[in-house]
Amino acid sequence: MDIRLDGKRALVTGAGKGIGREIVGLLAQCGAHVVAVSRTEEDLATLAREVGCQTIQADLADANAARRAAEAAGPIDLLVNNAGISIPQPFLDQSVEAFDKTVAVNVRAAMIISQVIARGMIARKSGGAMVNLSSQASLVGIADHAAYCASKGALDQLTRVMALELGPHNIRVNCVNPTVTLTPMGKMAWGDPRKSEPMLAKIPLGRFADPPDVAYAVAFLLSDKANMISGITMPIDGGFTAI
Numbered sequence: 001m002d003i004r005l006d007g008k009r010a011l012v013t014g015a016g017k018g019i020g021r022e023i024v025g026l027l028a029q030c031g032a033h034v035v036a037v038s039r040t041e042e043d044l045a046t047l048a049r050e051v052g053c054q055t056i057q058a059d060l061a062d063a064n065a066a067r068r069a070a071e072a073a074g075p076i077d078l079l080v081n082n083a084g085i086s087i088p089q090p091f092l093d094q095s096v097e098a099f100d101k102t103v104a105v106n107v108r109a110a111m112i113i114s115q116v117i118a119r120g121m122i123a124r125k126s127g128g129a130m131v132n133l134s135s136q137a138s139l140v141g142i143a144d145h146a147a148y149c150a151s152k153g154a155l156d157q158l159t160r161v162m163a164l165e166l167g168p169h170n171i172r173v174n175c176v177n178p179t180v181t182l183t184p185m186g187k188m189a190w191g192d193p194r195k196s197e198p199m200l201a202k203i204p205l206g207r208f209a210d211p212p213d214v215a216y217a218v219a220f221l222l223s224d225k226a227n228m229i230s231g232i233t234m235p236i237d238g239g240f241t242a243i
Contacts, residue, residue, distance in 0.1 A: 003223045006031035010222070011076045013060060013069075013113065014083030015053075016043025018183030019133065022211035023080055025051055026219050035073045037083070060109035061085075061101055070116035078222045079117045079130040081110035084151075088144040099147040106151035111158060114173075118166055127170030129222045132159050133214075134175045136237045152177075156233050163231030172230040174221045179237035180208040205238030 010027045014020040016038030024036050024047060034053040037060070038044050044055035058069035060083050084106045087098040110132055121128040137145055138152035155175065162173040180190050180199060190196045190208065200206060217236055220226055235241045 001225060003030050003219050003225060005078065005219070005223060008032045008077040009035065009073075009075060010078035010080065011035045011037065011070070011073045011113075011117065012080040012082055013037045013109070014133075015047060015055075016040045018185060019178070019181055019211050019214050020080075020082040021047060022215040023082060023218050024053055026212070026215040027078070027080075027222070028053060030219055030223075032078065035076070037069050037073075060113075061104045063104070063108060063112060066109040066112045067116060070113040073117075075120055075124065075126075076117045077121075077126065077128050079114060079128070080133070080218060080222070081113060081130070081155075082133040083109055084133060084135075086145065086148045089147070090144050091146045094146050099150075102147040102151050103154070106148070107154045107158060110155060114162060118162075118169070118171055121171055122169045128172075129226075130162070130166075130171065130173045131218050131221050132173070132175045133218075134159070134177045134233060136177050136179045136235060136240055138177060138233070139235065139241050159233065160231050167230055172221075172226070174226075174229060174231065175233040176214060176217050176221070177233050177235045177237065178209050178214045179203065179235075179240050181214060182208050182210050202243055203238040203240045204242065207238060209236055209238070 010032040012024050015024045015036035028051045036053045037056045039059045056069050058065045060066045134155045135152040137149045138156045159175040
C-alpha cells in the first residue's frame with residue numbers, strides 16, 4: 001500500500017526532535033509540503049536543510065504563541081499535534097506549576113492549534129485530517145507521571161469530541177498512543193535494564209517502539225486510505241494494553 005500525500009500541506013508540532021522529526025521526514029517523502037513547528041531554532045534549521053520544509057519557531061506553552069504559529073502556517077490540510085512534555089514527579093510531590101505546564105503543552109496547545117486549522121478547513125470547505133499524539137499513559141497509570149497521564153487522558157477525550165463535532169465538515173480526527181519509543185531521549189530515559197526490563201516484560205512483542213513505527217501509523221491515518229477512520233485511539237504498544 002503506497003501512501004501518497006501529494007498536494008497536501010501538513011503542519012507538525014514538536015517537529016524538532018524524536019517522533020515529530022521522524023513524522024516530518026516521512027510526510028515529506030509521501031509528497032506533502034510540511035510546515036514544522038518547534039521551540040528550538042537550531043532543530044528547525046537542520047530540519048529545513050534535511051527535508052526542505054517550512055519552519056515556525058514557537059513555545060506552545062504560551063497560548064498566544066500557539067495561536068500565532070497556527071495562523072502563520074497558512075492553509076493546512078493535515079495536522080499532527082505531536083508537541084508534548086513530561087515532568088516526572090511523585091503524586092504527593094506533584095507541583096501545580098509542573099501540572100499546569102504539562103497540560104498547557106500536551107492538551108491546550110493541541111486545542112488552540114486545531115481550532116485555528118479546523119476553521120480554515122471549514123471556510124475552504126476542503127475537509128482534512130488530524131492526528132493527536134497521545135500515549136499508552138492515557139490508558140494505564142504510570143508511577144511519577146500524574147500530570148503526564150492526566151494530560152494524555154484529556155487529549156484522548158479531546159480527540160473524541162473533535163471527531164464528533166468536526167466530522168460533519170469532513171474533518172477526521174484520531175489519536176495514536178505509543179508505548180516507550182526509542183528516540184534519543186527515550187533511549188536515555190529507558191537505557192537502564194532495571195527500569196526497562198519490567199516494562200518490556202509487559203509487551204508481548206518484547207520490544208519498545210522505534211520512531212518509524214509511530215510515523216507510519218500517523219501517515220496512514222492522515223491518508224485517504226483511512227477515509228472511514230475517525231475518533232479512535234490507536235495503541236502502538238506491541239500488545240501492552242492487551243494484557
